Amino acid sequence: MKLGIVVLEGPYQHEAADTAYNFAVAALEKGHEVFRVFFYHDGVNNATRLMVPPQDDRHIQQRWSELAEKHNLDLVVCVAAAQRRGILDEDEQGRHGKDANNIAPGFRISGLGQLIEAGIQCDRLVFFGD
Amino acid sequence: MSDVKKFLYVNRKAPHGTIYALESLEVVLIGAAFEQDVALAFLDDGVFQLLKGWDTSELGSKNFQPAYTALGDYDIQKVYVERESLEERGLSEDDLLEMVYEDEDDDWAEKSSIRIVSREELAKIMQDSDVVLSF
Numbered sequence: 001m002k003l004g005i006v007v008l009e010g011p012y013q014h015e016a017a018d019t020a021y022n023f024a025v026a027a028l029e030k031g032h033e034v035f036r037v038f039f040y041h042d043g044v045n046n047a048t049r050l051m052v053p054p055q056d057d058r059h060i061q062q063r064w065s066e067l068a069e070k071h072n073l074d075l076v077v078c079v080a081a082a083q084r085r086g087i088l089d090e091d092e093q094g095r096h097g098k099d100a101n102n103i104a105p106g107f108r109i110s111g112l113g114q115l116i117e118a119g120i121q122c123d124r125l126v127f128f129g130d
Numbered sequence: 131m132s133d134v135k136k137f138l139y140v141n142r143k144a145p146h147g148t149i150y151a152l153e154s155l156e157v158v159l160i161g162a163a164f165e166q167d168v169a170l171a172f173l174d175d176g177v178f179q180l181l182k183g184w185d186t187s188e189l190g191s192k193n194f195q196p197a198y199t200a201l202g203d204y205d206i207q208k209v210y211v212e213r214e215s216l217e218e219r220g221l222s223e224d225d226l227l228e229m230v231y232e233d234e235d236d237d238w239a240e241k242s243s244i245r246i247v248s249r250e251e252l253a254k255i256m257q258d259s260d261v262v263l264s265f
Contacts, residue, residue: 008150008265041153081153112160119261120135120166127264130148 002033004118008129010042011060012053017046020128021063028071036074036118037064039107041129044082047075049104061104068106075107076114136167138259141176145186145195151179152194154265159197162204169208169259170201171252173215180211180226180244195227202231202243209243212252 005024009016024034039046051061068075077087086102089109093101103109119125139158143150161168172180180198187193201209209229216222223246232238247255256262 006263040157041149080156112157113164115157115263116137116161116164116166119137119263120133120164125261125263127262129264130143130150 001123002035002121003027004035004122004125005037006115006118006125006127006129007037007039007043007046008041008127010045011051013042014130016128016130017043017060018058021060021067023126023128024067024073028067034071034073035122036076036114038115038118039075039077040081040112040115042085043129044077044085044087047077047082047087047104047107048102050102065104065106073106077103077107077109078115079109079111082109134165134167135260136258137161137169137261137263138256139168139170140256140262140264141170141172141179142174143265144175144178145184146178146189150265151176152192154263155194155197157263157265158201158206159204162206166261168206169210169255170206171210171212171255173212173249173252175215175219177211177215177219177221177226180209180229181221182225182227198227199229201229205231207231207233207241207243208245210245210247210252210255212249213246214249216246 005020007017007020011017046060053059088098088101089103090101141154145151184195185193229243230240231243233241
């Protein structure tokens with residue numbers, strides 16, 4: 001089955017961010033295709049490479065980046081939601097004259113059209129939020 | 131499968147308190163350009179989004195209420211509101227905004243897009259939808 005995954009909650013604050021990841025791992029193990037993971041609302045905060053959780057805790061961003069590399073996943077961060085919350089890639093940094101960017105490897109910033117497209121393309125679009 | 135899918139946007143949160151309502155609305159507006167079969171559902175605290183008279187500008191955030199009445203211009207013709215959610219909150223259809231669309235099959239007559247449905251009917255509507263976007 002072709003799956004789209006939508007993450008609406010931020011890391012560490014809300015279990016939805018973990019459940020989405022666990023769901024993605026389980027689906028891939030079962031041989032399903034993950035067409036796209038779309039990060040929206042506070043979910044965009046999963047994409048900052050600047051998070052530094054304690055060593056005995058899971059690293060939520062890193063595990064998404066590693067999963068993306070292993071399975072060639074398309075991790076998309078909504079641009080409007082990301083701008084509000086200070087998640088920037090190099091282009092966005094330049095466009096807004098900021099002194100840094102923070103997007104993690106494997107993530108890309110794009111528009112809400114990517115979410116609608118996932119709905120059109122996928123057999124199931126699964127939401128993880130509050 | 132045809133190219134047009136049935137999209138159902140499920141709104142469960144009040145317009146205040148979290149950004150769920152506003153950012154859901156942004157998806158609806160963007161999604162309108164994709165020419166899919168779109169419906170909106172309001173249940174639980176989501177029914178507060180359709181209440182007359184709220185204004186979030188005093189909270190320092192943009193008042194996005196006018197966008198709801200403009201949804202007809204985006205060809206949103208089906209707005210389902212769950213009866214039980216209204217009743218549980220002491221609300222009725224009279225408390226809701228006017229939402230209209232122009233029916234091209236009926237000489238562009240202006241019609242209400244709001245349809246009050248029971249919890250059971252809404253479950254069926256969700257089942258019949260291809261893509262359920264839950265906010």
